[in-house]
Amino acid sequence: MDTDQLADRIVAGDRRALARAITLVESSRADHRDQAVALIEALRAKTARQAVRIGLSGTPGVGKSTFIESFGMMLLGQGLRVAVLAVDPSSARSGGSILGDKTRMERLSREQGAFIRPSPSQSHLGGVARRTREAVALCEAAGFDVVLIETVGVGQSETVVAEMSDIFVLLLAPAGGDELQGVKRGIMEMADLILVNKADGDLKASAVRTQADYAGALRLLRKRPQDPEGFPKAICVSALQEDGLERAWDEMRALVDWRRDTGHFDARRAGQARYWFDQEVRQALLAQLETGAARARMDALAEAVADGRMTPTVAAQEMLDSLGGA
Amino acid sequence: MDTDQLADRIVAGDRRALARAITLVESSRADHRDQAVALIEALRAKTARQAVRIGLSGTPGVGKSTFIESFGMMLLGQGLRVAVLAVDPSSARSGGSILGDKTRMERLSREQGAFIRPSPSQSHLGGVARRTREAVALCEAAGFDVVLIETVGVGQSETVVAEMSDIFVLLLAPAGGDELQGVKRGIMEMADLILVNKADGDLKASAVRTQADYAGALRLLRKRPQDPEGFPKAICVSALQEDGLERAWDEMRALVDWRRDTGHFDARRAGQARYWFDQEVRQALLAQLETGAARARMDALAEAVADGRMTPTVAAQEMLDSLGGA
Incomplete structure (x- = not known):
C-alpha cells in the first residue's frame, strides 16, 4: 500500500x-x-479537519485513567469520536508510568468511536514529542473530534503536551489538609482548567475545599489575553460516579469557542507550529554530534581536552570546522 | 604589543x-x-601554574562582599595572592546584582596581591561562562594562588560556577526560624562546604542552630566519591568579626589536598574541560541560527509554518538542508 x-x-x-x-x-x-x-x-x-486537542496532566493516583475512561464514554454518548494519546518519556525504560496496555480503560477501548494509543517507546523526550505531535495530526485527519493527550508530568513532559494542545487541563486529587498540593507554579500557569477529581463519598468535602483553594490561587495569577472572563477555572468532578463530566466538557467547549471567535485558537496553533519548527531544527543540529564519525571525533577531542592537550575553546573550534558549520 | x-x-x-x-x-x-x-x-x-579555584554562591543579604573582603585579606595575610571574579548573567540588564565597582570591597581592592574583576556584561549566560572561564585561566597564569568565583545564584549560574571550580562553597545567613532556608536541593548537592555567616552578636545562636540544621541535612545526602570523611561540611563564620575564616580556609585546603592525593582533583578538572568543550560545540552549532542569512531563513520558514503552508518537520528539513548540515 x-x-x-x-x-x-x-x-x-x-x-x-x-x-x-x-x-x-x-x-x-x-x-x-x-x-x-x-x-x-x-x-x-x-483534509483540513480540526479536532479539539486537550492536554491532560495528572500525577499517578489522581485517577487519570478512570477520568479518561468516563470522560471519553461521555463524549461518545454525545456522538463524538475520541482518540487518546500519551506522552511518557519514561516508557522506554521502566515500562512507563502510563500503562501501555488497554486494560486500564477497558470500556473505552472496546468502543468503535474511541482510539487509544500508548506513548511511543523512546527515552528521548524530543522523540516522543515529535511522534505524538504527528500522531495527533493523523488522528485529526482520521476524523476524531477530540484528541486527548495525557501525561504524568515527568520533567518537561507537561510543557511538551501543553505545546501541542488547544487547552491544557490539570487533574488533581483532593488535598489531605487545607493546603495546596505541591503543584509547580509553571504548571499552574499553563492550566486552562483544573479538575479536582474524586469529589465523591468521603472525599467530597475535601475536594470542594481543594477546588476553592485552587480557584483562589488561579485568581492570583496574572490574567492572560487568551482567557475569557472566569478562566482559568477550577471545578470538581467525580470520574468514578461520572459526575461533573458534562460540565467539564461544557467549560472546555466554551473556552474553545471563545478562543476561536477571538482568533486566539488559531494564534495558539500558529505559535505552537513555530515552536516545534524551532525545536526540530535545534534538535537535528545537535543530533549531528551523536552520529558515527562526528561522535568519534567528539570523543577524541573530549579526550584531548580532558588530558589538557587542548583547551575546550580550541577543541570546539576544531569540531565545528570538521562539521563544516559555523 | x-x-x-x-x-x-x-x-x-x-x-x-x-x-x-x-x-x-x-x-x-x-x-x-x-x-x-x-x-x-x-x-x-x-606556565603550568594551578590556583585553587573556589566557587562561592550566596544570595544578596548573606554578606557575600564582606565575606570575600575578610576572607581575601586573611589569605593575603598568609602570603597568598587572590583574584576575585564574578558570574552574573543579569549584569548586562540591570547593572547586575553583583556591583561592578570596587567600592564594596574597598580594603581588598587597594591591595597589591589582590585582583578584583566584575562580571562581564553579557546577557547570555553561555557568554559569561566562557569569558569567566578564560579569565580564570589568565589569573592562574598570572600566578594567583586562589581564584574566587562568586555568583548570586540566578538561574543556572550556580551550575556554571561549580563547573569551573575545584571546590564549591555556599554562603548562608542564619535562618529566621528553626527551619532550613529555601536552598534548592540541587545547590545543596553541589556544595562542598556550607558557611553560615553572621555568627556574631545577636545572630550567633541562630547561626549555630542553622549550621547544625545544615550539617544534619548534609548527612542525609548520598556520599560522593570525591569527598573525604566529614565532607561536605557546614561551619559558622563571621565575616564582620573575621572569625572562623582561617578554619574555613583550613577545611578547603584539607579538601583540596585530599582530592589531589586521591586523583579526584585532576579528574574533576578533566571532567569540567569535557563539559565546557561539549557546551561550546552545542552553543556554536545553535548560534548558526542567529546570524544573518540563517536568521532570515528561520524567520521565513517559521512564517510559513505558522500560516499552515508547511509542517514543522518539512520546514525544519529545509532549514537543515540550507545549512548544509545533518
Whole structure:
C-alpha cells in the first residue's frame, strides 16, 4: 500500500490504517521517516479537519485513567469520536508510568468511536514529542473530534503536551489538609482548567475545599489575553460516579469557542507550529554530534581536552570546522 | 604589543597586562576572539601554574562582599595572592546584582596581591561562562594562588560556577526560624562546604542552630566519591568579626589536598574541560541560527509554518538542508 492509499484509508476512518500510520511515524528508520513525512503531507492536502486537542496532566493516583475512561464514554454518548494519546518519556525504560496496555480503560477501548494509543517507546523526550505531535495530526485527519493527550508530568513532559494542545487541563486529587498540593507554579500557569477529581463519598468535602483553594490561587495569577472572563477555572468532578463530566466538557467547549471567535485558537496553533519548527531544527543540529564519525571525533577531542592537550575553546573550534558549520 | 609579549607580561605578574587580557577575552569582536584564543594557547605553553579555584554562591543579604573582603585579606595575610571574579548573567540588564565597582570591597581592592574583576556584561549566560572561564585561566597564569568565583545564584549560574571550580562553597545567613532556608536541593548537592555567616552578636545562636540544621541535612545526602570523611561540611563564620575564616580556609585546603592525593582533583578538572568543550560545540552549532542569512531563513520558514503552508518537520528539513548540515 503506498502513502496515498494509506492516506485515503485514514481519511475514510479505517482504524487499522490509522494504527499502521502511527507505527510508521513512531519508527526511527530513515525510510519510514520519509514515508511518514510524505503521509502527513498527503493528509494535509486531503483534509483540513480540526479536532479539539486537550492536554491532560495528572500525577499517578489522581485517577487519570478512570477520568479518561468516563470522560471519553461521555463524549461518545454525545456522538463524538475520541482518540487518546500519551506522552511518557519514561516508557522506554521502566515500562512507563502510563500503562501501555488497554486494560486500564477497558470500556473505552472496546468502543468503535474511541482510539487509544500508548506513548511511543523512546527515552528521548524530543522523540516522543515529535511522534505524538504527528500522531495527533493523523488522528485529526482520521476524523476524531477530540484528541486527548495525557501525561504524568515527568520533567518537561507537561510543557511538551501543553505545546501541542488547544487547552491544557490539570487533574488533581483532593488535598489531605487545607493546603495546596505541591503543584509547580509553571504548571499552574499553563492550566486552562483544573479538575479536582474524586469529589465523591468521603472525599467530597475535601475536594470542594481543594477546588476553592485552587480557584483562589488561579485568581492570583496574572490574567492572560487568551482567557475569557472566569478562566482559568477550577471545578470538581467525580470520574468514578461520572459526575461533573458534562460540565467539564461544557467549560472546555466554551473556552474553545471563545478562543476561536477571538482568533486566539488559531494564534495558539500558529505559535505552537513555530515552536516545534524551532525545536526540530535545534534538535537535528545537535543530533549531528551523536552520529558515527562526528561522535568519534567528539570523543577524541573530549579526550584531548580532558588530558589538557587542548583547551575546550580550541577543541570546539576544531569540531565545528570538521562539521563544516559555523 | 603582540600576543606573546602580553603573555610574558601576564606571567611576570603585570596587573595591567592581566586586566587588558581579560578585556580581550570579554570582547565579542572576531579579531579579539582570535587573539584571546592565541593568548590562552601561548600561556598554556609558558606556565603550568594551578590556583585553587573556589566557587562561592550566596544570595544578596548573606554578606557575600564582606565575606570575600575578610576572607581575601586573611589569605593575603598568609602570603597568598587572590583574584576575585564574578558570574552574573543579569549584569548586562540591570547593572547586575553583583556591583561592578570596587567600592564594596574597598580594603581588598587597594591591595597589591589582590585582583578584583566584575562580571562581564553579557546577557547570555553561555557568554559569561566562557569569558569567566578564560579569565580564570589568565589569573592562574598570572600566578594567583586562589581564584574566587562568586555568583548570586540566578538561574543556572550556580551550575556554571561549580563547573569551573575545584571546590564549591555556599554562603548562608542564619535562618529566621528553626527551619532550613529555601536552598534548592540541587545547590545543596553541589556544595562542598556550607558557611553560615553572621555568627556574631545577636545572630550567633541562630547561626549555630542553622549550621547544625545544615550539617544534619548534609548527612542525609548520598556520599560522593570525591569527598573525604566529614565532607561536605557546614561551619559558622563571621565575616564582620573575621572569625572562623582561617578554619574555613583550613577545611578547603584539607579538601583540596585530599582530592589531589586521591586523583579526584585532576579528574574533576578533566571532567569540567569535557563539559565546557561539549557546551561550546552545542552553543556554536545553535548560534548558526542567529546570524544573518540563517536568521532570515528561520524567520521565513517559521512564517510559513505558522500560516499552515508547511509542517514543522518539512520546514525544519529545509532549514537543515540550507545549512548544509545533518
